[in-house]
Amino acid sequence: MKERETWKNGLEFLFSCIGVSVGLGNIWRFPYICYRNGGGAFLVPYFLFLAMIGIPQLLLQFSYPQYSSSGPAKAWVCCPLFKGIGYAMILTNSVISLYYNVIIAWTLYYLVNCFTLNLPWSSCDNIWNTDNCYFRTSEWSSMTGNASSYDTSVSEEKILKTNETVSATDGKTATEEFWTYNVLQLTDGIETMGTLRWQLLLCNFSVCVIVFLCVFKGIKLSGKIMYVAATVPYLFLTILLVRGLALDGALMGLKYYFIPRWGELLRSAVWFDAASQVIFSLGFGTADHIILASHNKFHHNIYRDAMIVPVVDAFTSLFSGCVIFVTLGYMATTFQLDIDKVVTDGPGIAFMVFPEALSTLPFPQIWSTLFFLTLLVVGLDSRIVMIQVLTGSLSDLYPGLFRSRVSWTSAVVCLVTFLLGVPFVYQGGMYVLQLVDWYIASVALLLIVFLESSVLSWLYGSQRLSEDIAVMIGYPIPKFWQVFWRFITPCCILVVWVMSLVKHKPVTFGGEAYPVWSVGVGWIISLLPLMPLVGNIILTLLKQEGNVTQRLQQSIKPLPEWTRNLQSDQNSGPNGDILLSS
Structure with a gap:
């Protein structure tokens, strides 16, 4: 049987982690949340939670898959009772990947339309435009x-x-009408799905093909691609920032972005948004970092990488915000608007507000191409790892069948996700996407992250986890990380989860409520990832013998498969130096 692949060097792993952490949310979510929650003042809770949740949880997520050389489907043999956590992560990842691919398809659609003599969203003279x-x-x-x-x-x-x-x-602006009436061709509601948008279907298929070409050779190919994919967006963003700083109103935009409004810190919502941004931006609960760490050599220094990745992610969010807000400041100045009128969240800033601003500049095709190329690359970074979570999990579960057939496995996974994503490219697909996105993280995802942190630190043991890390990196880590794992990090995550349930509201789109039946479907979607978790607990306890206490004790003991992976590192030291045998 073919051995499990490992990264050629540590940089491939590091760049892959940066690529999957730096996603679309850094560009279109963080700037708005920072502005809405006190500007520069928001950075206080954000960096606080980065230290309390982001770094400790990422170090934990790097540790057990590298120690066992197993992805989410197998690594949880360290605590069989909660092996369903791994399956829940895989299921969550699968659902998100279906509509994430469509979001990248939108970006590709815009990118293709940048190569026209006149940008189609820069005028009202098109067939889809209305009188208003x-x-x-x-x-x-x-x-x-x-x-x-x-x-x-x-x-x-x-x-x-x-x-x-x-x-x-x-009325609507030209960019709004292009988005609503051309890209989406939006229907009146989720009850009316309309017809298939073949242009988006083609873009969706093209994205799947691109992703397949990046993963069909396994991590040996994707690791090299990440060198480019994780760095090129910074080049594009820098070019856009330099251009933006030369525009009228740029400094005003930066002031709106960064000037602290300290009074906002008295609102609990600000702290909730800061913690949520850290958790979702770093991709906890979807097994992305777990599958990447499982391909590490046994002695790779994950402690160092766990410090680097969250800091790079935070820097990228701040940097992207500067790019966005210098442009929003320019819009406010040029159009004589309050900046509040042009600041928006989510897809709105990427597919309506920013394209409108760029279309007013000289040579708008160039700046629009750079922007949508940036979105495309950061989206593909995350999408590549999502596919690797699925292919890697199949290889772990059935190594004899899938490990030696990486290309075919990747092709099948890409094809299946493409087919399952077809409903999202109907005219009413945006309503479906909003429904799934709204509910998939409302209950299950945060609970999965909380259980991961709690089970590993309390049942497997924070002391044992620290010892495992010390064996891998060659030196002991400070004991205060055990305090974070056992108390601070899970408590913070639990509070965020409870607050998300308290603040939860039924899904809406454009201010309109969804029909009752669709809300019920949404709750089914939100609970779906928890089914394998609950099912595995029941089955594991039934397999054991004795009373309830004895069954529980047996169920939390690591299985014999929980062994260190020495593979190619069995003759190497903690830093990868070859040891001379006697």
């Missing part, structure tokens, strides 16, 4: 005289001749 479409320009602002009125055409001549204006609440 408008395109904001500096001339528009000066001619209308304020930000609350606009003309229904981009034609300056028509503005001068007719001066036909209408309240801005009655």
